[in-house]
Amino acid sequence: MFKKERTESEELRVLRALNFRMDLKEKDKQYYANLLKGYEGEVMFDEYLRRLQIESLVLNDMLLELNHSHFQIDSLLISQEYLHLFEVKNFEGEFYFEDGKFKMLNGTEVKNPLLQLNRNESLFRQLLNSYGVKIPIRTYLIFINPEFTLYQAPLDRRIIMPTNLNRTITQLNNEKSALNLAHDRLSEKLLSSHIVKSPFSNVPQYEYSHLSKGVFCTNCGTVMEVYHGQNFTCKSCTTAENTRQALIRQIQDYKILFPHNKISTNVVYEWCGGVFPKKTIRHRLQENFSVTGHGQWSYYE
Ligand SMILES: [Zn+2]
Structure with a gap:
Protein backbone atom coordinates (compact mmCIF):
# COMPACT_ATOMS: atom_id res chain seq x y z
CA MET A 1 0.00 0.00 0.00
CA PHE A 2 1.34 3.43 -0.93
CA LYS A 3 1.22 5.59 2.16
CA LYS A 4 2.97 8.45 0.42
CA GLU A 5 2.70 8.97 -3.31
CA ARG A 6 5.39 10.65 -5.33
CA THR A 7 4.78 14.13 -6.68
CA GLU A 8 6.95 16.44 -8.72
CA SER A 9 9.16 18.54 -6.48
CA GLU A 10 8.64 22.27 -6.28
CA GLU A 11 12.10 22.76 -7.75
CA LEU A 12 11.23 20.67 -10.79
CA ARG A 13 7.96 22.55 -11.32
CA VAL A 14 9.65 25.94 -11.00
CA LEU A 15 12.39 24.98 -13.45
CA ARG A 16 9.87 23.66 -15.97
CA ALA A 17 7.86 26.89 -15.77
CA LEU A 18 11.03 28.97 -16.12
CA ASN A 19 12.40 26.89 -18.97
CA PHE A 20 9.50 28.02 -21.16
CA ARG A 21 9.81 31.63 -20.20
CA MET A 22 13.49 32.50 -19.95
CA ASP A 23 16.81 31.52 -21.42
CA LEU A 24 18.17 29.20 -18.78
CA LYS A 25 21.94 28.99 -18.53
CA GLU A 26 23.44 25.77 -19.82
CA LYS A 27 24.15 24.50 -16.29
CA ASP A 28 20.56 25.22 -15.21
CA LYS A 29 19.23 23.45 -18.29
CA GLN A 30 21.40 20.46 -17.50
CA TYR A 31 20.28 20.48 -13.89
CA TYR A 32 16.63 20.65 -14.95
CA ALA A 33 17.12 17.79 -17.45
CA ASN A 34 18.73 15.66 -14.73
CA LEU A 35 15.97 16.39 -12.24
CA LEU A 36 13.32 15.49 -14.79
CA LYS A 37 15.07 12.31 -15.80
CA GLY A 38 15.51 11.28 -12.18
CA TYR A 39 11.85 11.90 -11.47
CA GLU A 40 10.75 9.90 -14.52
CA GLY A 41 12.93 7.00 -13.38
CA GLU A 42 11.40 7.05 -9.92
CA VAL A 43 7.90 7.04 -11.42
CA MET A 44 8.90 4.00 -13.50
CA PHE A 45 10.07 2.27 -10.35
CA ASP A 46 6.78 3.02 -8.58
CA GLU A 47 5.07 0.80 -11.14
CA TYR A 48 7.22 -2.11 -9.99
CA LEU A 49 6.42 -1.46 -6.33
CA ARG A 50 2.71 -1.37 -7.19
CA ARG A 51 3.04 -5.04 -8.14
CA LEU A 52 3.85 -6.03 -4.57
CA GLN A 53 1.19 -8.31 -3.16
CA ILE A 54 2.60 -8.77 0.33
CA GLU A 55 1.38 -6.64 3.20
CA SER A 56 3.64 -3.62 3.07
CA LEU A 57 3.76 0.14 3.29
CA VAL A 58 5.49 2.31 0.70
CA LEU A 59 6.71 5.81 1.51
CA ASN A 60 8.03 7.62 -1.51
CA ASP A 61 10.38 10.54 -1.76
CA MET A 62 11.20 11.00 1.88
CA LEU A 63 13.39 13.90 2.92
CA LEU A 64 14.72 13.33 6.42
CA GLU A 65 17.22 14.97 8.70
CA LEU A 66 19.48 13.82 11.45
CA ASN A 67 21.79 16.19 13.33
CA HIS A 68 21.60 18.75 10.51
CA SER A 69 22.44 16.16 7.84
CA HIS A 70 19.68 15.83 5.29
CA PHE A 71 19.12 12.69 3.32
CA GLN A 72 16.60 11.69 0.74
CA ILE A 73 15.14 8.24 0.22
CA ASP A 74 13.61 7.61 -3.19
CA SER A 75 11.41 4.76 -1.95
CA LEU A 76 11.03 3.17 1.42
CA LEU A 77 9.22 -0.12 1.86
CA ILE A 78 8.13 -1.40 5.25
CA SER A 79 7.51 -5.13 5.40
CA GLN A 80 7.17 -7.42 8.39
CA GLU A 81 10.84 -8.12 8.98
CA TYR A 82 12.66 -5.39 7.12
CA LEU A 83 12.87 -1.81 6.05
CA HIS A 84 13.83 -1.68 2.38
CA LEU A 85 15.55 1.42 1.19
CA PHE A 86 15.66 2.02 -2.57
CA GLU A 87 17.90 4.44 -4.38
CA VAL A 88 16.74 4.78 -7.99
CA LYS A 89 19.02 5.90 -10.82
CA ASN A 90 17.76 6.58 -14.32
CA PHE A 91 21.19 6.50 -15.94
CA GLU A 92 21.25 5.79 -19.63
CA GLY A 93 24.15 4.54 -21.74
CA GLU A 94 27.40 2.79 -20.91
CA PHE A 95 29.18 3.12 -17.58
CA TYR A 96 31.92 1.24 -15.80
CA PHE A 97 33.39 0.74 -12.35
CA GLU A 98 37.10 1.20 -11.82
CA ASP A 99 39.02 1.43 -8.52
CA GLY A 100 35.83 2.18 -6.63
CA LYS A 101 34.97 4.96 -9.05
CA PHE A 102 31.89 5.14 -11.20
CA LYS A 103 32.49 6.49 -14.69
CA MET A 104 30.84 7.05 -18.04
CA LEU A 105 32.45 5.25 -20.95
CA ASN A 106 34.14 8.49 -22.06
CA GLY A 107 35.92 8.61 -18.69
CA THR A 108 33.78 11.29 -17.01
CA GLU A 109 33.45 10.44 -13.35
CA VAL A 110 29.96 10.39 -11.86
CA LYS A 111 29.19 10.46 -8.14
CA ASN A 112 29.35 6.89 -7.00
CA PRO A 113 25.74 5.97 -6.16
CA LEU A 114 26.91 3.20 -3.81
CA LEU A 115 28.55 5.80 -1.57
CA GLN A 116 25.30 7.76 -1.54
CA LEU A 117 23.45 4.57 -0.61
CA ASN A 118 25.92 3.91 2.25
CA ARG A 119 25.46 7.41 3.58
CA ASN A 120 21.67 7.16 3.42
CA GLU A 121 21.68 3.81 5.14
CA SER A 122 23.94 5.02 7.92
CA LEU A 123 21.88 8.16 8.58
CA PHE A 124 18.64 6.23 8.36
CA ARG A 125 19.86 3.62 10.84
CA GLN A 126 20.83 6.34 13.30
CA LEU A 127 17.42 7.94 12.85
CA LEU A 128 15.71 4.63 13.63
CA ASN A 129 17.94 4.22 16.68
CA SER A 130 16.82 7.63 17.88
CA TYR A 131 13.22 6.35 17.61
CA GLY A 132 14.21 3.26 19.59
CA VAL A 133 13.30 1.09 16.60
CA LYS A 134 15.41 -1.95 15.78
CA ILE A 135 14.55 -3.44 12.44
CA PRO A 136 17.07 -4.64 9.85
CA ILE A 137 17.56 -2.44 6.80
CA ARG A 138 18.01 -3.76 3.29
CA THR A 139 19.34 -1.39 0.68
CA TYR A 140 19.00 -1.51 -3.09
CA LEU A 141 20.56 0.52 -5.86
CA ILE A 142 18.06 0.32 -8.70
CA PHE A 143 19.16 1.06 -12.25
CA ILE A 144 15.79 1.50 -13.86
CA ASN A 145 16.64 2.43 -17.43
CA PRO A 146 16.59 -0.52 -19.87
CA GLU A 147 19.24 1.33 -21.94
CA PHE A 148 21.76 1.21 -19.08
CA THR A 149 24.87 -0.93 -19.15
CA LEU A 150 27.44 -1.22 -16.39
CA TYR A 151 30.77 -2.84 -17.20
CA GLN A 152 32.96 -4.29 -14.46
CA ALA A 153 30.06 -4.09 -12.03
CA PRO A 154 31.17 -5.08 -8.55
CA LEU A 155 29.59 -8.25 -7.19
CA ASP A 156 27.32 -6.35 -4.90
CA ARG A 157 23.90 -7.77 -4.21
CA ARG A 158 22.53 -4.30 -3.60
CA ILE A 159 22.94 -3.39 -7.27
CA ILE A 160 19.78 -4.22 -9.23
CA MET A 161 20.08 -4.04 -13.00
CA PRO A 162 17.07 -3.45 -15.25
CA THR A 163 17.15 -7.16 -16.13
CA ASN A 164 16.88 -8.08 -12.44
CA LEU A 165 13.97 -5.87 -11.49
CA ASN A 166 11.21 -8.38 -12.10
CA ARG A 167 13.07 -11.01 -10.12
CA THR A 168 13.55 -8.60 -7.22
CA ILE A 169 9.80 -7.94 -7.05
CA THR A 170 9.04 -11.67 -7.30
CA GLN A 171 11.46 -12.39 -4.46
CA LEU A 172 9.81 -9.77 -2.28
CA ASN A 173 6.41 -11.23 -3.10
CA ASN A 174 7.62 -14.65 -2.00
CA GLU A 175 8.45 -13.41 1.49
CA LYS A 176 5.86 -13.64 4.21
CA SER A 177 4.74 -10.32 5.55
CA ALA A 178 2.00 -9.44 8.00
CA LEU A 179 2.00 -5.95 9.43
CA ASN A 180 0.87 -4.87 12.86
CA LEU A 181 0.35 -1.67 14.79
CA ALA A 182 4.08 -1.18 15.32
CA HIS A 183 4.62 -0.96 11.55
CA ASP A 184 1.82 1.59 11.24
CA ARG A 185 3.31 3.62 14.05
CA LEU A 186 6.73 3.58 12.44
CA SER A 187 5.23 4.70 9.15
CA GLU A 188 3.38 7.57 10.85
CA LYS A 189 6.51 8.57 12.74
CA LEU A 190 8.53 8.67 9.54
CA LEU A 191 5.84 10.62 7.70
CA SER A 192 5.76 13.20 10.48
CA SER A 193 9.56 13.55 10.19
CA HIS A 194 9.40 14.13 6.45
CA ILE A 195 10.58 17.63 5.53
CA VAL A 196 8.08 19.18 3.12
CA LYS A 197 10.08 22.18 2.02
CA SER A 198 13.51 21.19 0.84
CA PRO A 199 16.25 23.50 2.15
CA PHE A 200 18.15 22.93 -1.08
CA SER A 201 17.23 24.79 -4.19
CA ASN A 202 19.23 25.35 -7.33
CA VAL A 203 16.65 27.55 -8.96
CA PRO A 204 18.16 30.61 -10.68
CA GLN A 205 17.05 34.14 -9.84
CA TYR A 206 14.07 35.40 -11.85
CA GLU A 207 11.83 38.43 -12.06
CA TYR A 208 8.37 38.78 -13.52
CA SER A 209 9.38 41.52 -15.95
CA HIS A 210 12.12 39.37 -17.50
CA LEU A 211 9.92 36.37 -18.22
CA SER A 212 8.21 35.79 -21.57
ZN1 LIG B 1 5.29 22.27 -30.05
Missing part, protein backbone atom coordinates in the same frame (compact mmCIF):
# COMPACT_ATOMS: atom_id res chain seq x y z
CA LYS A 213 4.43 35.94 -21.39
CA GLY A 214 2.21 33.58 -23.34
CA VAL A 215 1.07 30.01 -23.66
CA PHE A 216 3.86 27.56 -24.44
CA CYS A 217 3.69 24.20 -26.14
CA THR A 218 4.27 21.44 -23.57
CA ASN A 219 6.24 19.46 -26.09
CA CYS A 220 8.60 21.95 -27.74
CA GLY A 221 8.09 25.23 -25.87
CA THR A 222 6.96 27.26 -28.90
CA VAL A 223 4.55 30.13 -28.13
CA MET A 224 1.00 29.21 -29.11
CA GLU A 225 -0.72 32.37 -30.26
CA VAL A 226 -4.08 31.35 -31.63
CA TYR A 227 -6.51 28.62 -30.87
CA HIS A 228 -9.40 27.23 -32.83
CA GLY A 229 -12.44 25.83 -31.09
CA GLN A 230 -11.33 23.93 -28.03
CA ASN A 231 -7.76 23.27 -29.02
CA PHE A 232 -4.42 24.94 -29.38
CA THR A 233 -2.24 23.36 -32.01
CA CYS A 234 1.48 24.04 -31.96
CA LYS A 235 2.77 25.47 -35.25
CA SER A 236 6.15 23.81 -34.83
CA CYS A 237 5.38 20.30 -33.66
CA THR A 238 1.57 20.04 -34.14
CA THR A 239 1.05 18.98 -30.52
CA ALA A 240 -2.52 19.84 -29.54
CA GLU A 241 -3.68 20.91 -26.12
CA ASN A 242 -7.15 21.60 -24.84
CA THR A 243 -7.49 25.37 -24.25
CA ARG A 244 -9.04 24.92 -20.82
CA GLN A 245 -6.13 22.76 -19.75
CA ALA A 246 -3.60 25.15 -21.28
CA LEU A 247 -5.06 28.07 -19.37
CA ILE A 248 -5.08 26.20 -16.06
CA ARG A 249 -1.49 25.15 -16.69
CA GLN A 250 -0.44 28.80 -17.13
CA ILE A 251 -2.18 29.75 -13.89
CA GLN A 252 -0.46 26.92 -12.05
CA ASP A 253 2.89 28.03 -13.44
CA TYR A 254 2.25 31.56 -12.23
CA LYS A 255 1.34 30.28 -8.78
CA ILE A 256 4.45 28.15 -8.47
CA LEU A 257 6.72 30.97 -9.68
CA PHE A 258 5.08 33.73 -7.65
CA PRO A 259 3.50 32.05 -4.64
CA HIS A 260 3.07 35.34 -2.76
CA ASN A 261 1.35 37.24 -5.55
CA LYS A 262 -2.40 37.58 -5.80
CA ILE A 263 -4.11 36.18 -8.85
CA SER A 264 -6.73 38.18 -10.71
CA THR A 265 -8.21 38.08 -14.19
CA ASN A 266 -5.93 40.90 -15.30
CA VAL A 267 -2.81 39.20 -13.94
CA VAL A 268 -3.61 36.00 -15.82
CA TYR A 269 -4.55 37.92 -18.97
CA GLU A 270 -1.12 39.54 -19.08
CA TRP A 271 0.68 36.35 -18.05
CA CYS A 272 -0.88 34.49 -20.98
CA GLY A 273 0.20 37.19 -23.42
CA GLY A 274 -3.38 38.31 -24.09
CA VAL A 275 -4.26 35.05 -25.82
CA PHE A 276 -7.41 34.34 -23.80
CA PRO A 277 -10.35 36.75 -23.53
CA LYS A 278 -10.78 38.09 -19.99
CA LYS A 279 -14.25 36.56 -19.81
CA THR A 280 -12.84 33.07 -20.38
CA ILE A 281 -10.15 33.65 -17.77
CA ARG A 282 -12.71 34.83 -15.22
CA HIS A 283 -14.83 31.70 -15.78
CA ARG A 284 -11.88 29.36 -15.35
CA LEU A 285 -10.72 31.14 -12.23
CA GLN A 286 -14.22 30.97 -10.74
CA GLU A 287 -14.42 27.26 -11.55
CA ASN A 288 -11.04 26.26 -10.23
CA PHE A 289 -10.08 28.65 -7.46
CA SER A 290 -11.75 30.22 -4.47
CA VAL A 291 -12.50 33.90 -4.76
CA THR A 292 -12.11 36.78 -2.31
CA GLY A 293 -13.37 40.31 -2.92
CA HIS A 294 -15.76 41.56 -5.60
CA GLY A 295 -15.68 42.82 -9.17
CA GLN A 296 -12.40 44.37 -10.18
CA TRP A 297 -11.04 43.65 -6.69
CA SER A 298 -11.53 39.90 -7.00
CA TYR A 299 -8.58 37.70 -6.19
CA TYR A 300 -8.30 33.97 -6.52
CA GLU A 301 -6.44 31.46 -4.40
Whole structure:
Protein backbone atom coordinates (compact mmCIF):
# COMPACT_ATOMS: atom_id res chain seq x y z
CA MET A 1 0.00 0.00 0.00
CA PHE A 2 1.34 3.43 -0.93
CA LYS A 3 1.22 5.59 2.16
CA LYS A 4 2.97 8.45 0.42
CA GLU A 5 2.70 8.97 -3.31
CA ARG A 6 5.39 10.65 -5.33
CA THR A 7 4.78 14.13 -6.68
CA GLU A 8 6.95 16.44 -8.72
CA SER A 9 9.16 18.54 -6.48
CA GLU A 10 8.64 22.27 -6.28
CA GLU A 11 12.10 22.76 -7.75
CA LEU A 12 11.23 20.67 -10.79
CA ARG A 13 7.96 22.55 -11.32
CA VAL A 14 9.65 25.94 -11.00
CA LEU A 15 12.39 24.98 -13.45
CA ARG A 16 9.87 23.66 -15.97
CA ALA A 17 7.86 26.89 -15.77
CA LEU A 18 11.03 28.97 -16.12
CA ASN A 19 12.40 26.89 -18.97
CA PHE A 20 9.50 28.02 -21.16
CA ARG A 21 9.81 31.63 -20.20
CA MET A 22 13.49 32.50 -19.95
CA ASP A 23 16.81 31.52 -21.42
CA LEU A 24 18.17 29.20 -18.78
CA LYS A 25 21.94 28.99 -18.53
CA GLU A 26 23.44 25.77 -19.82
CA LYS A 27 24.15 24.50 -16.29
CA ASP A 28 20.56 25.22 -15.21
CA LYS A 29 19.23 23.45 -18.29
CA GLN A 30 21.40 20.46 -17.50
CA TYR A 31 20.28 20.48 -13.89
CA TYR A 32 16.63 20.65 -14.95
CA ALA A 33 17.12 17.79 -17.45
CA ASN A 34 18.73 15.66 -14.73
CA LEU A 35 15.97 16.39 -12.24
CA LEU A 36 13.32 15.49 -14.79
CA LYS A 37 15.07 12.31 -15.80
CA GLY A 38 15.51 11.28 -12.18
CA TYR A 39 11.85 11.90 -11.47
CA GLU A 40 10.75 9.90 -14.52
CA GLY A 41 12.93 7.00 -13.38
CA GLU A 42 11.40 7.05 -9.92
CA VAL A 43 7.90 7.04 -11.42
CA MET A 44 8.90 4.00 -13.50
CA PHE A 45 10.07 2.27 -10.35
CA ASP A 46 6.78 3.02 -8.58
CA GLU A 47 5.07 0.80 -11.14
CA TYR A 48 7.22 -2.11 -9.99
CA LEU A 49 6.42 -1.46 -6.33
CA ARG A 50 2.71 -1.37 -7.19
CA ARG A 51 3.04 -5.04 -8.14
CA LEU A 52 3.85 -6.03 -4.57
CA GLN A 53 1.19 -8.31 -3.16
CA ILE A 54 2.60 -8.77 0.33
CA GLU A 55 1.38 -6.64 3.20
CA SER A 56 3.64 -3.62 3.07
CA LEU A 57 3.76 0.14 3.29
CA VAL A 58 5.49 2.31 0.70
CA LEU A 59 6.71 5.81 1.51
CA ASN A 60 8.03 7.62 -1.51
CA ASP A 61 10.38 10.54 -1.76
CA MET A 62 11.20 11.00 1.88
CA LEU A 63 13.39 13.90 2.92
CA LEU A 64 14.72 13.33 6.42
CA GLU A 65 17.22 14.97 8.70
CA LEU A 66 19.48 13.82 11.45
CA ASN A 67 21.79 16.19 13.33
CA HIS A 68 21.60 18.75 10.51
CA SER A 69 22.44 16.16 7.84
CA HIS A 70 19.68 15.83 5.29
CA PHE A 71 19.12 12.69 3.32
CA GLN A 72 16.60 11.69 0.74
CA ILE A 73 15.14 8.24 0.22
CA ASP A 74 13.61 7.61 -3.19
CA SER A 75 11.41 4.76 -1.95
CA LEU A 76 11.03 3.17 1.42
CA LEU A 77 9.22 -0.12 1.86
CA ILE A 78 8.13 -1.40 5.25
CA SER A 79 7.51 -5.13 5.40
CA GLN A 80 7.17 -7.42 8.39
CA GLU A 81 10.84 -8.12 8.98
CA TYR A 82 12.66 -5.39 7.12
CA LEU A 83 12.87 -1.81 6.05
CA HIS A 84 13.83 -1.68 2.38
CA LEU A 85 15.55 1.42 1.19
CA PHE A 86 15.66 2.02 -2.57
CA GLU A 87 17.90 4.44 -4.38
CA VAL A 88 16.74 4.78 -7.99
CA LYS A 89 19.02 5.90 -10.82
CA ASN A 90 17.76 6.58 -14.32
CA PHE A 91 21.19 6.50 -15.94
CA GLU A 92 21.25 5.79 -19.63
CA GLY A 93 24.15 4.54 -21.74
CA GLU A 94 27.40 2.79 -20.91
CA PHE A 95 29.18 3.12 -17.58
CA TYR A 96 31.92 1.24 -15.80
CA PHE A 97 33.39 0.74 -12.35
CA GLU A 98 37.10 1.20 -11.82
CA ASP A 99 39.02 1.43 -8.52
CA GLY A 100 35.83 2.18 -6.63
CA LYS A 101 34.97 4.96 -9.05
CA PHE A 102 31.89 5.14 -11.20
CA LYS A 103 32.49 6.49 -14.69
CA MET A 104 30.84 7.05 -18.04
CA LEU A 105 32.45 5.25 -20.95
CA ASN A 106 34.14 8.49 -22.06
CA GLY A 107 35.92 8.61 -18.69
CA THR A 108 33.78 11.29 -17.01
CA GLU A 109 33.45 10.44 -13.35
CA VAL A 110 29.96 10.39 -11.86
CA LYS A 111 29.19 10.46 -8.14
CA ASN A 112 29.35 6.89 -7.00
CA PRO A 113 25.74 5.97 -6.16
CA LEU A 114 26.91 3.20 -3.81
CA LEU A 115 28.55 5.80 -1.57
CA GLN A 116 25.30 7.76 -1.54
CA LEU A 117 23.45 4.57 -0.61
CA ASN A 118 25.92 3.91 2.25
CA ARG A 119 25.46 7.41 3.58
CA ASN A 120 21.67 7.16 3.42
CA GLU A 121 21.68 3.81 5.14
CA SER A 122 23.94 5.02 7.92
CA LEU A 123 21.88 8.16 8.58
CA PHE A 124 18.64 6.23 8.36
CA ARG A 125 19.86 3.62 10.84
CA GLN A 126 20.83 6.34 13.30
CA LEU A 127 17.42 7.94 12.85
CA LEU A 128 15.71 4.63 13.63
CA ASN A 129 17.94 4.22 16.68
CA SER A 130 16.82 7.63 17.88
CA TYR A 131 13.22 6.35 17.61
CA GLY A 132 14.21 3.26 19.59
CA VAL A 133 13.30 1.09 16.60
CA LYS A 134 15.41 -1.95 15.78
CA ILE A 135 14.55 -3.44 12.44
CA PRO A 136 17.07 -4.64 9.85
CA ILE A 137 17.56 -2.44 6.80
CA ARG A 138 18.01 -3.76 3.29
CA THR A 139 19.34 -1.39 0.68
CA TYR A 140 19.00 -1.51 -3.09
CA LEU A 141 20.56 0.52 -5.86
CA ILE A 142 18.06 0.32 -8.70
CA PHE A 143 19.16 1.06 -12.25
CA ILE A 144 15.79 1.50 -13.86
CA ASN A 145 16.64 2.43 -17.43
CA PRO A 146 16.59 -0.52 -19.87
CA GLU A 147 19.24 1.33 -21.94
CA PHE A 148 21.76 1.21 -19.08
CA THR A 149 24.87 -0.93 -19.15
CA LEU A 150 27.44 -1.22 -16.39
CA TYR A 151 30.77 -2.84 -17.20
CA GLN A 152 32.96 -4.29 -14.46
CA ALA A 153 30.06 -4.09 -12.03
CA PRO A 154 31.17 -5.08 -8.55
CA LEU A 155 29.59 -8.25 -7.19
CA ASP A 156 27.32 -6.35 -4.90
CA ARG A 157 23.90 -7.77 -4.21
CA ARG A 158 22.53 -4.30 -3.60
CA ILE A 159 22.94 -3.39 -7.27
CA ILE A 160 19.78 -4.22 -9.23
CA MET A 161 20.08 -4.04 -13.00
CA PRO A 162 17.07 -3.45 -15.25
CA THR A 163 17.15 -7.16 -16.13
CA ASN A 164 16.88 -8.08 -12.44
CA LEU A 165 13.97 -5.87 -11.49
CA ASN A 166 11.21 -8.38 -12.10
CA ARG A 167 13.07 -11.01 -10.12
CA THR A 168 13.55 -8.60 -7.22
CA ILE A 169 9.80 -7.94 -7.05
CA THR A 170 9.04 -11.67 -7.30
CA GLN A 171 11.46 -12.39 -4.46
CA LEU A 172 9.81 -9.77 -2.28
CA ASN A 173 6.41 -11.23 -3.10
CA ASN A 174 7.62 -14.65 -2.00
CA GLU A 175 8.45 -13.41 1.49
CA LYS A 176 5.86 -13.64 4.21
CA SER A 177 4.74 -10.32 5.55
CA ALA A 178 2.00 -9.44 8.00
CA LEU A 179 2.00 -5.95 9.43
CA ASN A 180 0.87 -4.87 12.86
CA LEU A 181 0.35 -1.67 14.79
CA ALA A 182 4.08 -1.18 15.32
CA HIS A 183 4.62 -0.96 11.55
CA ASP A 184 1.82 1.59 11.24
CA ARG A 185 3.31 3.62 14.05
CA LEU A 186 6.73 3.58 12.44
CA SER A 187 5.23 4.70 9.15
CA GLU A 188 3.38 7.57 10.85
CA LYS A 189 6.51 8.57 12.74
CA LEU A 190 8.53 8.67 9.54
CA LEU A 191 5.84 10.62 7.70
CA SER A 192 5.76 13.20 10.48
CA SER A 193 9.56 13.55 10.19
CA HIS A 194 9.40 14.13 6.45
CA ILE A 195 10.58 17.63 5.53
CA VAL A 196 8.08 19.18 3.12
CA LYS A 197 10.08 22.18 2.02
CA SER A 198 13.51 21.19 0.84
CA PRO A 199 16.25 23.50 2.15
CA PHE A 200 18.15 22.93 -1.08
CA SER A 201 17.23 24.79 -4.19
CA ASN A 202 19.23 25.35 -7.33
CA VAL A 203 16.65 27.55 -8.96
CA PRO A 204 18.16 30.61 -10.68
CA GLN A 205 17.05 34.14 -9.84
CA TYR A 206 14.07 35.40 -11.85
CA GLU A 207 11.83 38.43 -12.06
CA TYR A 208 8.37 38.78 -13.52
CA SER A 209 9.38 41.52 -15.95
CA HIS A 210 12.12 39.37 -17.50
CA LEU A 211 9.92 36.37 -18.22
CA SER A 212 8.21 35.79 -21.57
CA LYS A 213 4.43 35.94 -21.39
CA GLY A 214 2.21 33.58 -23.34
CA VAL A 215 1.07 30.01 -23.66
CA PHE A 216 3.86 27.56 -24.44
CA CYS A 217 3.69 24.20 -26.14
CA THR A 218 4.27 21.44 -23.57
CA ASN A 219 6.24 19.46 -26.09
CA CYS A 220 8.60 21.95 -27.74
CA GLY A 221 8.09 25.23 -25.87
CA THR A 222 6.96 27.26 -28.90
CA VAL A 223 4.55 30.13 -28.13
CA MET A 224 1.00 29.21 -29.11
CA GLU A 225 -0.72 32.37 -30.26
CA VAL A 226 -4.08 31.35 -31.63
CA TYR A 227 -6.51 28.62 -30.87
CA HIS A 228 -9.40 27.23 -32.83
CA GLY A 229 -12.44 25.83 -31.09
CA GLN A 230 -11.33 23.93 -28.03
CA ASN A 231 -7.76 23.27 -29.02
CA PHE A 232 -4.42 24.94 -29.38
CA THR A 233 -2.24 23.36 -32.01
CA CYS A 234 1.48 24.04 -31.96
CA LYS A 235 2.77 25.47 -35.25
CA SER A 236 6.15 23.81 -34.83
CA CYS A 237 5.38 20.30 -33.66
CA THR A 238 1.57 20.04 -34.14
CA THR A 239 1.05 18.98 -30.52
CA ALA A 240 -2.52 19.84 -29.54
CA GLU A 241 -3.68 20.91 -26.12
CA ASN A 242 -7.15 21.60 -24.84
CA THR A 243 -7.49 25.37 -24.25
CA ARG A 244 -9.04 24.92 -20.82
CA GLN A 245 -6.13 22.76 -19.75
CA ALA A 246 -3.60 25.15 -21.28
CA LEU A 247 -5.06 28.07 -19.37
CA ILE A 248 -5.08 26.20 -16.06
CA ARG A 249 -1.49 25.15 -16.69
CA GLN A 250 -0.44 28.80 -17.13
CA ILE A 251 -2.18 29.75 -13.89
CA GLN A 252 -0.46 26.92 -12.05
CA ASP A 253 2.89 28.03 -13.44
CA TYR A 254 2.25 31.56 -12.23
CA LYS A 255 1.34 30.28 -8.78
CA ILE A 256 4.45 28.15 -8.47
CA LEU A 257 6.72 30.97 -9.68
CA PHE A 258 5.08 33.73 -7.65
CA PRO A 259 3.50 32.05 -4.64
CA HIS A 260 3.07 35.34 -2.76
CA ASN A 261 1.35 37.24 -5.55
CA LYS A 262 -2.40 37.58 -5.80
CA ILE A 263 -4.11 36.18 -8.85
CA SER A 264 -6.73 38.18 -10.71
CA THR A 265 -8.21 38.08 -14.19
CA ASN A 266 -5.93 40.90 -15.30
CA VAL A 267 -2.81 39.20 -13.94
CA VAL A 268 -3.61 36.00 -15.82
CA TYR A 269 -4.55 37.92 -18.97
CA GLU A 270 -1.12 39.54 -19.08
CA TRP A 271 0.68 36.35 -18.05
CA CYS A 272 -0.88 34.49 -20.98
CA GLY A 273 0.20 37.19 -23.42
CA GLY A 274 -3.38 38.31 -24.09
CA VAL A 275 -4.26 35.05 -25.82
CA PHE A 276 -7.41 34.34 -23.80
CA PRO A 277 -10.35 36.75 -23.53
CA LYS A 278 -10.78 38.09 -19.99
CA LYS A 279 -14.25 36.56 -19.81
CA THR A 280 -12.84 33.07 -20.38
CA ILE A 281 -10.15 33.65 -17.77
CA ARG A 282 -12.71 34.83 -15.22
CA HIS A 283 -14.83 31.70 -15.78
CA ARG A 284 -11.88 29.36 -15.35
CA LEU A 285 -10.72 31.14 -12.23
CA GLN A 286 -14.22 30.97 -10.74
CA GLU A 287 -14.42 27.26 -11.55
CA ASN A 288 -11.04 26.26 -10.23
CA PHE A 289 -10.08 28.65 -7.46
CA SER A 290 -11.75 30.22 -4.47
CA VAL A 291 -12.50 33.90 -4.76
CA THR A 292 -12.11 36.78 -2.31
CA GLY A 293 -13.37 40.31 -2.92
CA HIS A 294 -15.76 41.56 -5.60
CA GLY A 295 -15.68 42.82 -9.17
CA GLN A 296 -12.40 44.37 -10.18
CA TRP A 297 -11.04 43.65 -6.69
CA SER A 298 -11.53 39.90 -7.00
CA TYR A 299 -8.58 37.70 -6.19
CA TYR A 300 -8.30 33.97 -6.52
CA GLU A 301 -6.44 31.46 -4.40
ZN1 LIG B 1 5.29 22.27 -30.05
